[in-house]
Amino acid sequence: MAPVSAPEGPRLDIRDLSIGFGQKIIQQGLNxxxxxxxxxxxxxxxxxxxxxxxxxxxxxxxxxxxxxxxQGEDYWAADEDRRAxxxxxxxxxxxxxxxxxxxxxxxNVALPLIMLSRLDRASIKALAAVKLSLVGLEGAGRAMPxxxxxxxxxxxxxxxxxxxDPAILMLDEPSAGLDPIAxxxxxxxxxxxxxxxxxxxxxxxxxxxxxxxxxxxxxxxxADSRTAIAHGAPRRLRDECDHPLVHAFMHRxxxxxxxxxxxxxxxxxPGADHVPR
Amino acid sequence: MRPVPPLTxxxxxxxxxxxTVAVEGDTARVVLTGDWVARTDGVDLAxxxxxxxxxxxxxxxxxxxxxxxxxxxxxxxLRLRDAAGDGGVAFDxxxxxxxxxxxxxxxxxxxxKASAPPGPPLLDRVGLWAIDAAAEAREGAALIxxxxxxxxxxxxxxxxxxxSDIIEAMFDAGAAALPIVITVNLLVGxxxxxxxxxxxxQFGAGLYVANLVGVGMVREMAxxxxxxxxxGRTGGAYAADLAAMEGAEEIDALRAIGIPVFxxxxxxxxxxxxxxxxxxxxxxxxxxxxxxxxxxxxxLHITATAFFVQARGALSGVEFGLGLAKSLSFGALIAILxxxxxxxxxxxxxxxxxxxTSAVVASIVGVIALDAMFDLCADVLGV
Numbered sequence: 173m174a175p176v177s178a179p180e181g182p183r184l185d186i187r188d189l190s191i192g193f194g195q196k197i198i199q200q201g202l203n204x205x206x207x208x209x210x211x212x213x214x215x216x217x218x219x220x221x222x223x224x225x226x227x228x229x230x231x232x233x234x235x236x237x238x239x240x241x242x243q244g245e246d247y248w249a250a251d252e253d254r255r256a257x258x259x260x261x262x263x264x265x266x267x268x269x270x271x272x273x274x275x276x277x278x279x280n281v282a283l284p285l286i287m288l289s290r291l292d293r294a295s296i297k298a299l300a301a302v303k304l305s306l307v308g309l310e311g312a313g314r315a316m317p318x319x320x321x322x323x324x325x326x327x328x329x330x331x332x333x334x335x336x337d338p339a340i341l342m343l344d345e346p347s348a349g350l351d352p353i354a355x356x357x358x359x360x361x362x363x364x365x366x367x368x369x370x371x372x373x374x375x376x377x378x379x380x381x382x383x384x385x386x387x388x389x390x391x392x393x394x395a396d397s398r399t400a401i402a403h404g405a406p407r408r409l410r411d412e413c414d415h416p417l418v419h420a421f422m423h424r425x426x427x428x429x430x431x432x433x434x435x436x437x438x439x440x441x442p443g444a445d446h447v448p449r
Numbered sequence: 450m451r452p453v454p455p456l457t458x459x460x461x462x463x464x465x466x467x468x469t470v471a472v473e474g475d476t477a478r479v480v481l482t483g484d485w486v487a488r489t490d491g492v493d494l495a496x497x498x499x500x501x502x503x504x505x506x507x508x509x510x511x512x513x514x515x516x517x518x519x520x521x522x523x524x525x526x527l528r529l530r531d532a533a534g535d536g537g538v539a540f541d542x543x544x545x546x547x548x549x550x551x552x553x554x555x556x557x558x559x560x561x562k563a564s565a566p567p568g569p570p571l572l573d574r575v576g577l578w579a580i581d582a583a584a585e586a587r588e589g590a591a592l593i594x595x596x597x598x599x600x601x602x603x604x605x606x607x608x609x610x611x612x613s614d615i616i617e618a619m620f621d622a623g624a625a626a627l628p629i630v631i632t633v634n635l636l637v638g639x640x641x642x643x644x645x646x647x648x649x650x651q652f653g654a655g656l657y658v659a660n661l662v663g664v665g666m667v668r669e670m671a672x673x674x675x676x677x678x679x680x681g682r683t684g685g686a687y688a689a690d691l692a693a694m695e696g697a698e699e700i701d702a703l704r705a706i707g708i709p710v711f712x713x714x715x716x717x718x719x720x721x722x723x724x725x726x727x728x729x730x731x732x733x734x735x736x737x738x739x740x741x742x743x744x745x746x747x748x749l750h751i752t753a754t755a756f757f758v759q760a761r762g763a764l765s766g767v768e769f770g771l772g773l774a775k776s777l778s779f780g781a782l783i784a785i786l787x788x789x790x791x792x793x794x795x796x797x798x799x800x801x802x803x804x805x806t807s808a809v810v811a812s813i814v815g816v817i818a819l820d821a822m823f824d825l826c827a828d829v830l831g832v
Contacts, residue, residue: 260488273797285488295491302524305556318797337487337519362554368552369519 181244183340183372184229189238191221191228197236198224201389204391206340211373212404213390215381217421220395221345222376223267227373229341231255232263243339260288263338263371267345269325271317276350277314277328284335303331303384307361323354324440327361341365343375347382355379361387380424384410392418428430466490466521468500475506478544480528482514484733487521495533496525508533510544520652523552534558592789595711596719603720609712610720618721622683623728631680634666634733635675638740641665646748654761655749658690661743667768671733673820676779678814684689684787687718688808691791692801700792721783726780727773734772767832776825782819783812 177333182299184206192198200222206212214222227233228433231239231247239422240247242258250258281300285291291299304313320328326346346362347355358383367374375384383406384389389402392402392409394417402418410422420427479500500508508529517520526549533540542550569577602608606721644663691714696699703710740759745751787808794804 201587274799274802278482289488289489289491291491294494294727298494298524298528299487301522302520302527302556306523306552307522308555316797318795335518364551364555368523368548368555372550406491425686 181208183243185241187239189228189239189240190236191224191233196400199398201392204400204403206372206374207389208372209370210388211375211386213387213392213405214374214376215378216385216393218378219394220393222393226342226374226376230264231259235329255446260336261339262334263336263341265329265333265343265346267348269329271325273317274314276318277309279313280328281331281335286337299343303334310407322349326350326358326442337369339371341371341372341373345377346375347379349378355382362386390397461621464786468496470500470503472503472505476509477503478509478511479504480514484516485518485522487519490521492524497529500529502531502536505538507539507541512545515527523548526553526782527556531558589789592785596785599711599716600737603716608716610707612718614717615720616719619725622722623725626679626682626808627732628730630678630729630733631736633674633678635738635740637670638662638666638737639744641670642741642744646744650749656751658741658745658749658751658764659756659759662738663763664768665701666737667734667764667772671737672730672772672775672779673728675726675733675776676783676816677813679722680808680816681781683722684783684812685805685809687784687787688791689801691788692794692804695792695794696796696798696800702753715788718788719781722784723777723780725774729778730772771827771832775820778819782815783830786811786815
């Protein structure tokens with residue numbers, strides 16, 4: 173009696189992934205798995221490539237090398253039609269909402285269903301209304317995106333990301349730009365939606381409060397060594413990881429001047445302390 | 450328990466999901482079965498009405514046969530809960546999966562019925578429209594006043610206008626626009642000559658094509674056609690630029706650090722287009738007459754010398770003065786209207802397109818109306 177269930181195994185399996193633009197490598201040698209039903213955090217300082225990694229995971233940026241397995245299937249080895257089909261299992265919330273400004277909020281939520289399903293208009297309208305009410309925007313369907321506050325834009329973007337009932341929800345800085353109370357409410361909503369629909373959530377964030385409150389697992393990227401320097405739940409990284417950069421990030425401290433510590437030092441290397449949940 | 454035959458079975462065969470209702474005393478037990486997948490099954494909009502048709506006092510659920518589900522089930526349950534609430538029927542979520550109960554908890558009751566409040570009555574709308582129109586007229590007048598004041602200041606070196614901005618804007622509104630202005634005016638001159646040749650030949654007055662083309666281009670068509678081209682090309686671009694800057698808060702950034710928006714953004718554009726339009730007009734006249742000559746020579750075998758002598762006889766300084774005055778006014782009108790439209794655009798991507806469209810439409814209508822006023826005045830003054 174669970175929501176739409178997943179096949180066995182991880183939802184996302186990242187193998188030796190390198191990402192970047194042309195000759196410029198942003199991150200390399202990434203290996204991690206995102207377990208079904210978990211909330212997985214992509215952490216790191218600004219500019220380390222978190223959003224670029226999310227773009228590679230949701231199919232917007234081809235990797236330089238390596239593989240991204242979506243429910244066991246190599247995404248970038250699949251042909252374009254197959255990739256488009258896999259894409260329908262993704263819901264993406266962009267950092268600034270990226271709502272289509274020429275449409276009302278309800279039309280924004282309905283468009284994925286209009287374009288990618290064969291449902292009748294009445295069903296689509298009803299489903300869009302449900303998604304909006306789940307994120308607490310039941311009265312705002314007729315509003316234009318320009319008329320919404322920052323928190324409402326995030327919620328509307330979340331409702332649109334939920335439009336096709338995705339198996340994997342990807343959130344780019346969901347609480348960025350929100351006050352602590354609105355950020356906390358959004359965190360609670362994300363948790364409720366995960367528990368309700370049983371989705372897997374991958375989330376880019378550097379909001380410590382949000383990371384510690386809701387994420388079960390994660391990966392910490394470093395801009396200098398251009399790879400992951402720690403794996404595990406944010407709470408565990410805060411309490412146990414003694415990599416200087418991770419420690420500084422998790423405790424809001426000034427980073428060490430010489431942070432040339434070996435990647436993987438003190439058991440923080442890829443896979444070394446991978447703690448699902 | 451008194452088992453009753455199923456009232457309805459919602460698209461069970463092909464959709465893979467279904468519900469049946471068993472009534473026991475005052476309670477209806479809704480039995481949910483199969484997979485509920487929104488993308489393929491949609492929402493059964495009539496279900497709530499059918500289930501509540503049995504006129505019971507309470508609804509309970511049996512979800513033991515439920516397979517995979519997503520928002521299709523939540524949509525079904527929310528509609529049922531709202532309908533039950535309206536009919537005073539108790540809605541017992543106890544038999545539903547925990548996850549579904551959490552999602553129902555997120556959505557407030559009667560969510561589906563939330564609607565926008567009705568708009569203001571007609572009289573209020575007319576009043577609001579009039580107030581808006583008056584405010585717009587005031588702001589337009591303020592813009593023109595500002596333009597005169599700041600333009601005067603700029604000429605005395607007292608405004609924060611950069612020469613490089615003006616030169617860049619002049620290149621864009623002048624040299625860069627020249628190819629299309631030449632092409633269109635050449636064709637318009639040719640078209641005038643064709644029309645004239647067809648009619649005038651009947652009276653043996655073919656040579657008067659030179660008068661028609663000369664006076665037509667210089668008094669009217671060169672200024673008008675150039676203005677219409679520039680309204681579409683440059684006016685639209687001004688409005689779109691400013692609207693995009695407004696949307697990206699770039700104009701707020703200028704204001705916030707105290708850079709006068711008017712001097713920095715509006716004045717160079719208005720000055721450039723106003724200054725370049727008369728030059729484009731003169732080019733338009735020259736190539737229009739050339740176009741007329743080509744057609745005249747080809748269809749009526751008029752020599753170049755005869756054509757120019759005839760045209761020169763028909764033209765005087767007054768014609769050129771009128772054309773130059775028109776082109777100057779058209780340039781200023783297009784630039785002011787387009788900048789005004791761009792500055793008052795909304796802050797979205799769609800607003801950029803709307804601003805460009807409005808600027809082009811307003812500029813073209815404005816140019817034609819102003820042209821008519823010029824011609825009326827010229828007629829009254831006898832020039």
